[in-house]
Amino acid sequence: MKSDKREEILRTALELLVEQGFHGAPMAMIAKRAGVGAGTIYRYFENRDSLILDLYYNIENRITTVLQKEYSLEKPFRERFLAVGTTLLRYLIASPLEFRYLEHFHNSPYGIAFRRDKLMGNSETSGCSIIEELFELGIKQQLLKDFPLVILFDLFFGPIISVARDCTLGFVELDEEATNRIIEACWDAVRR
Amino acid sequence: MKSDKREEILRTALELLVEQGFHGAPMAMIAKRAGVGAGTIYRYFENRDSLILDLYYNIENRITTVLQKEYSLEKPFRERFLAVGTTLLRYLIASPLEFRYLEHFHNSPYGIAFRRDKLMGNSETSGCSIIEELFELGIKQQLLKDFPLVILFDLFFGPIISVARDCTLGFVELDEEATNRIIEACWDAVRR
Amino acid sequence: MKSDKREEILRTALELLVEQGFHGAPMAMIAKRAGVGAGTIYRYFENRDSLILDLYYNIENRITTVLQKEYSLEKPFRERFLAVGTTLLRYLIASPLEFRYLEHFHNSPYGIAFRRDKLMGNSETSGCSIIEELFELGIKQQLLKDFPLVILFDLFFGPIISVARDCTLGFVELDEEATNRIIEACWDAVRR
Amino acid sequence: MKSDKREEILRTALELLVEQGFHGAPMAMIAKRAGVGAGTIYRYFENRDSLILDLYYNIENRITTVLQKEYSLEKPFRERFLAVGTTLLRYLIASPLEFRYLEHFHNSPYGIAFRRDKLMGNSETSGCSIIEELFELGIKQQLLKDFPLVILFDLFFGPIISVARDCTLGFVELDEEATNRIIEACWDAVRR
DNA sequence: GATGAATGAGCGTTCATTCAT
DNA sequence: CATGAATGAACGCTCATTCAT
Numbered sequence A, B, C, D: 001m002k003s004d005k006r007e008e009i010l011r012t013a014l015e016l017l018v019e020q021g022f023h024g025a026p027m028a029m030i031a032k033r034a035g036v037g038a039g040t041i042y043r044y045f046e047n048r049d050s051l052i053l054d055l056y057y058n059i060e061n062r063i064t065t066v067l068q069k070e071y072s073l074e075k076p077f078r079e080r081f082l083a084v085g086t087t088l089l090r091y092l093i094a095s096p097l098e099f100r101y102l103e104h105f106h107n108s109p110y111g112i113a114f115r116r117d118k119l120m121g122n123s124e125t126s127g128c129s130i131i132e133e134l135f136e137l138g139i140k141q142q143l144l145k146d147f148p149l150v151i152l153f154d155l156f157f158g159p160i161i162s163v164a165r166d167c168t169l170g171f172v173e174l175d176e177e178a179t180n181r182i183i184e185a186c187w188d189a190v191r192r
Numbered sequence E: 001g002a003t004g005a006a007t008g009a010g011c012g013t014t015c016a017t018t019c020a021t
Numbered sequence F: 001c002a003t004g005a006a007t008g009a010a011c012g013c014t015c016a017t018t019c020a021t
Helices: A004-020 A027-034 A038-044 A048-070 A077-094 A096-106 A109-120 A129-140 A149-168 A176-190 B004-020 B027-034 B038-044 B048-070 B077-094 B096-106 B109-120 B129-140 B149-168 B176-190 C004-020 C027-034 C038-044 C048-070 C077-094 C096-106 C109-120 C129-140 C149-168 C176-190 D004-020 D027-034 D038-044 D048-070 D077-094 D096-106 D109-119 D129-140 D149-168 D176-190
Strands: none
Touching: A004 A027, A004 A038, A004 A048, A004 A096, A027 A038, A048 A077, A048 A096, A048 A109, A048 A129, A077 A096, A077 A129, A077 A149, A077 A176, A096 A109, A096 A149, A129 A149, A149 A176, A149 B149, A149 B176, A176 B149, A176 B176, B004 B027, B004 B038, B004 B048, B004 B096, B027 B038, B048 B077, B048 B096, B048 B109, B048 B129, B077 B096, B077 B129, B077 B149, B077 B176, B096 B109, B096 B149, B129 B149, B149 B176, C004 C027, C004 C038, C004 C048, C004 C096, C027 C038, C048 C077, C048 C096, C048 C109, C048 C129, C077 C096, C077 C129, C077 C149, C077 C176, C096 C109, C096 C149, C129 C149, C149 C176, C149 D149, C149 D176, C176 D149, C176 D176, D004 D027, D004 D038, D004 D048, D004 D096, D027 D038, D048 D077, D048 D096, D048 D109, D048 D129, D077 D096, D077 D129, D077 D149, D077 D176, D096 D109, D096 D149, D129 D149, D149 D176
């Protein structure tokens, strides 16, 4: 209610940017599909860039939220680990637009600048510190292989992203059991 | 010798498209840096799209060639498997331009159309049949987990790509031993 | 009291149009600085053009009023003449916003249309008839050089405008005596 | 021959910018009237601003050239002085487009920035040093009134500009004799 | 009356592509 | 064959104006 149009613009932009690629979705097209005037977008977003970044943060937040909700300190380490992977994979498969948007974003000039900032330490570690902590705990307790954090991330999330991509593109379809077994395979890659 | 200019254009395009992103490298800029006239590019490539696609096939071929050269039927399965992974990872790290180009490409409209074609079966299986055969052999001999081929690809190559990306972006640096251990971790993900 | 807002809008518009130039002061900016809604301006002025024209008439009136107040039929011709020049120059220097607005206005499309109207005789002779009468008197009494009225205006007011401009822009600063001597120089140009 | 199009664009821009005002002449309109594509302008001028500035320098140069050509060290001071005035007035009247362009320019954001630069001494005194020298000579020889240089400029050129404006706008028409008498009147304003 | 969100025509500018030389 | 000047459709963005509240 607070900002009907803003939401509609974001929703439409997500759709269109994924559907047509970052270059194939002019502001005018987004406006038209969102049912607003071309200038209206600029009431809610300073820029095209701004819109694209906002959309990114939006999605990142949603994922972080889902992961945190699923995350429980009660369960033993391995289960917590698997829960994170499963939740993520399921979410990505269930939200193909969001997922594909992230992929587009990361390979756009925005994403590159974004990552460079992260590398330079110019940004707060955003919300994923929980997962980082989980990995660091695993390292300390010698449950995980002896690799730098980044590499462990690659080993665990790399395949998940790849699988999600193949699902999104329709190359495979996964039932509950397959999903679980895939995450276990990822676990095999990082566990000691 | 056959076509000096064509090669120069391709080399320059690779450099520039990666350096400036797909949007930041107009034809005129490529022409200028390649030392040719703007119109000359169109003697060798029908289109901007055509140039971009050609560059993609070029790189894909180079990688396939490297993998095939390294590949030997003599060694036992596990070693052949590791060899493929190590060779690929090393190549990607050693050729950051090529690697980053592939990433850009896959998230561009071209890459999307490309994958759609592959999915529809509109394309020859490209050159990686050797690797496919290796994986299929592993499945048949029950050395690999019981997953569809695509999923095994994801489990094995997904992390390799991720690691290569982090190297290219300067997040980590890997020595010989680390590289080997990473590929072994990937092997853990797929081996039964 | 009658129309608090109207005055505030005019005051703000004067400030902003001079400060930012005619192109650099959108209606929304004027509204904001005036502390009213964007639409409110259109209650008091039909148009952007209308606002700009009104402001012009406003300023012109103020100047005419000042000149008339200073003007006295008692004094001899030459002194009356000098009084007009001095009063004008002082007023322009003391009111740089008004002065710069006039200059902007005259070189804007409005000013051009405005002058065309005057030329076509489509307008009342505005309020400066007193000064016209003064000049015509000087012509009749052969105190002024034998030129058409317009030329005498140019000879007398042209330098005054130029001097005022240089003051406003900070090129010179004038004390009382300098001001007087300048006006006397203008008088030299027109007197017989 | 060297650059047919560039000249044509400048000519058309002069025409259109004067005719329609600085705001009323979009690039597309200039291009169309010049008989070139919209993009073509940008081969010759980096910017709209650039085009406008170039045009200004162009005109300034032409005037400077004319004044220098007419200028002769042989004649006595007063005659040289009158020659400068007459030449300028005649040129301005004979070139109404150039003249009106200068007026537009000086009251545009460009002109203001331009003058501020001159005031700050950020620019070479352009080509009018000859005239400055003439005035300074007059001051030294006590032929001119005791005013700062700027004020003398205002007293002499202010009326000339005003007269030129009135001619350009059609308010008066001047024959040879009238022109001369007007310049003599300007001389009366500055001479001791 | 007063508001300010919404509009969309119109602007300056870019760039893939063509074609006369 | 090679060139690069010329093109013009298409883009991101601004802002005078309207109108539902």
